[in-house]
Amino acid sequence: METRDLTVVFGGHAAVNGVDLTVPRNHFQSIIGPNGAGKTTLFNLISGQLRPSKGSILFKGTDITRLSPPLRTRMGMGRSFQITNVFPNLTVLENVRLAVQSRSGVRYNFFSALSRFDWMREEAFSLLETVMLDKKSDSPAKSLAHGEQRKLEIAMLLALKSDLLLFDEPTAGISVEEVPAILDVIRRIKAEGGRTILLIEHKMEMVLDLSDSVTVLFNGKFLANGSPKEIMDNELVQSAYLGGHYDDAS
Amino acid sequence: MLRLRWTILPVAVVLLLLSFPELNDSRSLLILLTKIFIYAVFAMSYDLLLGYTGIVSFGHAMFFGIGAYSVGIGMDVWKNSLGTLLLSVLIGVVAAAVVSYFVGILSLRLKSHFYAMLTLAFSGLFVVAAEKMRSVTNGADGFPFAVPEFFMDRTNFYYISFVFMIVVFLLLRRFTRSPVGKVLQAIRENEQRTQSLGYEVVHYKIIASVVAGVAAALSGSMYAITLRFVNTTVFTMDITIMALLMTIIGGVGTLYGGIIGAALIEYAHELLTSLAKVHPIFERWIIFFGLLYIIVVMIFPMGIVGTIKRWQTHRKAAALGKREGLPW
Ligand SMILES: Nc1ncnc2c1ncn2[C@@H]1O[C@H](COP(=O)(O)OP(=O)(O)O)[C@@H](O)[C@H]1O
Ligand SMILES: [Mg+2]
Numbered sequence: 001m002e003t004r005d006l007t008v009v010f011g012g013h014a015a016v017n018g019v020d021l022t023v024p025r026n027h028f029q030s031i032i033g034p035n036g037a038g039k040t041t042l043f044n045l046i047s048g049q050l051r052p053s054k055g056s057i058l059f060k061g062t063d064i065t066r067l068s069p070p071l072r073t074r075m076g077m078g079r080s081f082q083i084t085n086v087f088p089n090l091t092v093l094e095n096v097r098l099a100v101q102s103r104s105g106v107r108y109n110f111f112s113a114l115s116r117f118d119w120m121r122e123e124a125f126s127l128l129e130t131v132m133l134d135k136k137s138d139s140p141a142k143s144l145a146h147g148e149q150r151k152l153e154i155a156m157l158l159a160l161k162s163d164l165l166l167f168d169e170p171t172a173g174i175s176v177e178e179v180p181a182i183l184d185v186i187r188r189i190k191a192e193g194g195r196t197i198l199l200i201e202h203k204m205e206m207v208l209d210l211s212d213s214v215t216v217l218f219n220g221k222f223l224a225n226g227s228p229k230e231i232m233d234n235e236l237v238q239s240a241y242l243g244g245h246y247d248d249a250s
Numbered sequence: 251m252l253r254l255r256w257t258i259l260p261v262a263v264v265l266l267l268l269s270f271p272e273l274n275d276s277r278s279l280l281i282l283l284t285k286i287f288i289y290a291v292f293a294m295s296y297d298l299l300l301g302y303t304g305i306v307s308f309g310h311a312m313f314f315g316i317g318a319y320s321v322g323i324g325m326d327v328w329k330n331s332l333g334t335l336l337l338s339v340l341i342g343v344v345a346a347a348v349v350s351y352f353v354g355i356l357s358l359r360l361k362s363h364f365y366a367m368l369t370l371a372f373s374g375l376f377v378v379a380a381e382k383m384r385s386v387t388n389g390a391d392g393f394p395f396a397v398p399e400f401f402m403d404r405t406n407f408y409y410i411s412f413v414f415m416i417v418v419f420l421l422l423r424r425f426t427r428s429p430v431g432k433v434l435q436a437i438r439e440n441e442q443r444t445q446s447l448g449y450e451v452v453h454y455k456i457i458a459s460v461v462a463g464v465a466a467a468l469s470g471s472m473y474a475i476t477l478r479f480v481n482t483t484v485f486t487m488d489i490t491i492m493a494l495l496m497t498i499i500g501g502v503g504t505l506y507g508g509i510i511g512a513a514l515i516e517y518a519h520e521l522l523t524s525l526a527k528v529h530p531i532f533e534r535w536i537i538f539f540g541l542l543y544i545i546v547v548m549i550f551p552m553g554i555v556g557t558i559k560r561w562q563t564h565r566k567a568a569a570l571g572k573r574e575g576l577p578w
Contacts, residue, residue, distance in 0.1 A: 047446065049442070049446070068445075068450070069445045069446050070445050070446070070447075070448045070449055070450045070451070071448075071450075073445075073446060073447060073448035074448045079446060081443075085440065085442070085443050085446075086440070086443065087435075087436050087439035087440050087443065088439060088440070089439055090435065090436065090439055094432070097432075098432060098433070098436050098444075098447060099447050101429055101432070101433075102447045102448040102449055103448070106429045107429070107430075107433075107449065108430060108453075108457075109428055109429045109430060110425055110428045110429070110430035110431065110457065110461075111424060111425065111428055112428055112429065113424070113427060113428070114427055114428065114429065114432065117429065156447070160447070160448070
């Protein structure tokens, strides 16, 4: 995955400004930066929710700048959202099953009973076990606690079996006790291998622990890139964070 | 036990309705039930958009009207036979499919309120067209036409309409429970998330639009056959509002809801018409539907079927002693 001179302007303000980012295959790369740095916006550009004002995005060697979000998903890109984004009135199982259905390419079948696709339910259920939500499988998604909804998001993301995973602050707004569970799931995905992962996260221990490399964004611009240790030692990064700009609310 | 009762109930109702013409010789009741069956199909077709996919259309009458006029014009210009009747219905279906496809393509990319307004404008075009093409439609006055003898018999047509409703219900149920049907519900819940799971939302909205359009045209054709008359009212906003009321009162997102809503509204309509002899205020039926709507929404916030389903799950959950989520 690669971005070239990626820029998007909102009413005169460049939220993402000339970002060149290269993420090698099977790499675990984190993106950090103070709030409002443009991290989520960068994800929106990569996954296609937003169209860039300038620049291009390459994925698996093809230019996907003009491709719609669903087609990017089908190319093997999956994302989770910073603001929890599920199907509130559908059951937890159905949320994941829909992701399984999409991945398995059952798209325009309008006449077969779902019972013919029992394996989808089974697969969705085993993903719920992975994220420890199997006991809630029949509850509507909206009845889940915030942290549980985040886990549901992860299960949906896993169901897509994407080659590139975009995690937008998976631990945002969840209680301290629940963080290890999510960390554990991400660690397991990493250990499985065969996937490129981009993670936006504020919790530095988590970033340092998981990442092969770290990219720093500041005011929409690329500030630094390097191994976790290099970034920790980087003076520019320290001044960006410590120079009074750092206001990590969540 | 609970489950058994809820399977027996529809079966009992079906048996009752099947034997109804034998048990009862009230002609007006037979006609009322026939109308309910036909409107129920129209309401279910609307629910496919509103309740399942979350699309608000103010122009659903256009498909009802296409079905009605197609039968009217077909039977007017051709020789009266079963073959020409079926052909006219088929033409209505094809025309509705084509129109709903193009309306879908043109407008489903719009934000929902623009889509709603655009459908309103489209159905308005059909009213104007039907009024202006006087040589074919006889303008706003409309025209009567003949249908095969067999369809003129009230009892026969009662059975035909009943079977028609059951068949459409079973087909639509199959559709809503299919993989595509599940995606439609996902779109209703969260369109953007459905996209990012890899579904091309516009394709699904077009599918929903075409299926709903075709079902609506079929009900319009049946409506014209019962009346043996058609005029421009079939294209008007009143028809769309009726579908909207039937769907919401019965319960959005449940096909049964469309049937129950149709029964309630049509019965209320009949009642008000007869009361109009007592006092002319009852002719203002839209006021009473408004009141009925408010009452039903207060007692049954999720429509009649939706609320009953919810009570059921409450009871079941209570019986199992768990206080978790309440799927419906
Ligand atoms: N759709 C939008 N319209 C206008 N401004 C936006 C939009 N999305 C993000 N922004 C602005 O872009 C900047 C970057 O936001 P964001 O990408 O969410 O930051 P981060 O995720 O790094 O905290 C913020 O100043 C935000 O207000
Ligand atoms: Mg963000």
